[in-house]
Amino acid sequence: MTSKGNFCRKIGLIHENLSCLINNVLNFIIHFFKHVNPVYSSNYSNGISNEIPQNSDKKKTGSVKKLDDSIEKSQNNLNEVNDSKQGNAEKPQKARKYITLPGGKRKWIRILPPKVRGKDKKPRKKGKEHGNWKHGLGKTREYDSEKYAAWKEAVLRNCNFRCLVTGKTDKLNCHHLNSWDWYEEGRYDAANGVAITVDIHKEFHAKYGSGQNTFEEFEHFLFENYNMTLNDRQYGNHEPRFTTESVSQDLQRKQQEKQADLIELINSRNHELVSGIYKKSSSVIVIRCKIHDVIHETTATNYKKSKTGMSCCGRQRQSQATAYYNTLR
Ligand SMILES: [Zn+2]
Ligand SMILES: [Zn+2]
Numbered sequence: 001m002t003s004k005g006n007f008c009r010k011i012g013l014i015h016e017n018l019s020c021l022i023n024n025v026l027n028f029i030i031h032f033f034k035h036v037n038p039v040y041s042s043n044y045s046n047g048i049s050n051e052i053p054q055n056s057d058k059k060k061t062g063s064v065k066k067l068d069d070s071i072e073k074s075q076n077n078l079n080e081v082n083d084s085k086q087g088n089a090e091k092p093q094k095a096r097k098y099i100t101l102p103g104g105k106r107k108w109i110r111i112l113p114p115k116v117r118g119k120d121k122k123p124r125k126k127g128k129e130h131g132n133w134k135h136g137l138g139k140t141r142e143y144d145s146e147k148y149a150a151w152k153e154a155v156l157r158n159c160n161f162r163c164l165v166t167g168k169t170d171k172l173n174c175h176h177l178n179s180w181d182w183y184e185e186g187r188y189d190a191a192n193g194v195a196i197t198v199d200i201h202k203e204f205h206a207k208y209g210s211g212q213n214t215f216e217e218f219e220h221f222l223f224e225n226y227n228m229t230l231n232d233r234q235y236g237n238h239e240p241r242f243t244t245e246s247v248s249q250d251l252q253r254k255q256q257e258k259q260a261d262l263i264e265l266i267n268s269r270n271h272e273l274v275s276g277i278y279k280k281s282s283s284v285i286v287i288r289c290k291i292h293d294v295i296h297e298t299t300a301t302n303y304k305k306s307k308t309g310m311s312c313c314g315r316q317r318q319s320q321a322t323a324y325y326n327t328l329r
Helices: 002-038 038-046 055-088 145-158 198-208 215-226 243-266 301-303 311-329
Strands: 096-100 106-110 171-174 193-197 271-275 284-289 294-298
Touching: 145 171, 145 193, 145 243, 193 198, 198 215, 198 271, 243 271, 243 301, 284 301, 294 301, 294 311
Parallel strands: none
Antiparallel strands: 096 106, 171 193, 271 284, 284 294
């Protein structure tokens, strides 16, 4: 037993000596390298790694530099934020605003930047330079007059609501053969007008100009471009011819009939017509309710379309209906 213990002690001593020797040798090497290359010294002394290639070290230093830069930047940003809080930097304009409406309600509204208009635009063309120049007679054209509407209607009826050249029924224009500006006696003469499509009308005036046009010009245009004359109307010509007077009488009669029908309807609803003439669907009429003594402004079409014509009578009708259904329960 003792011999065995002695042997063990001997081996331990040898081991201790060996480890001391190795440590000494290593220390010597470390010291040597410290003097030769100071970069490696720290790594060797720590004993983390024995092999460190130069490239990885370079990379590390680069990344450290980057980190430093980013920290500096963030610090700068922080400084800026502090500045803006103190009010040194310019504040960006708010896109919304919280307002108080009359009545106490509050709401967010959008704030739009002020529009700069007409800065880059060309100046508006006026007078002779304008595309729709009517040779100084623009204000005498009376486009909306009843006579003009009657002339237009008469021309269209004479042409059977078809284009003289193509026979199309949509996008029709009424063209004055002897133009409006010089031929005053024929301004409302149905025989002085023809129905043609917009494209052909534009083509004619592009070639022969607008204003100072004559009957002969249009004949020439038809013969040159479509090989036809004004007399051979392939889509028919209404006989007997309508005149502006006859058409205007006809239109007046129709309007009077409409008005009579409307008054009949108003009377049947126990209402009264205060003012307004029923010419077209958008014409405004003023009506008084005899039952509730309320005055209401509406259009003729809306009055005809609704069941009672006025809101006061409508409410009464509704309440009567609900009262009736309540009795059934
Ligand atoms: Zn024309
Ligand atoms: Zn009423």
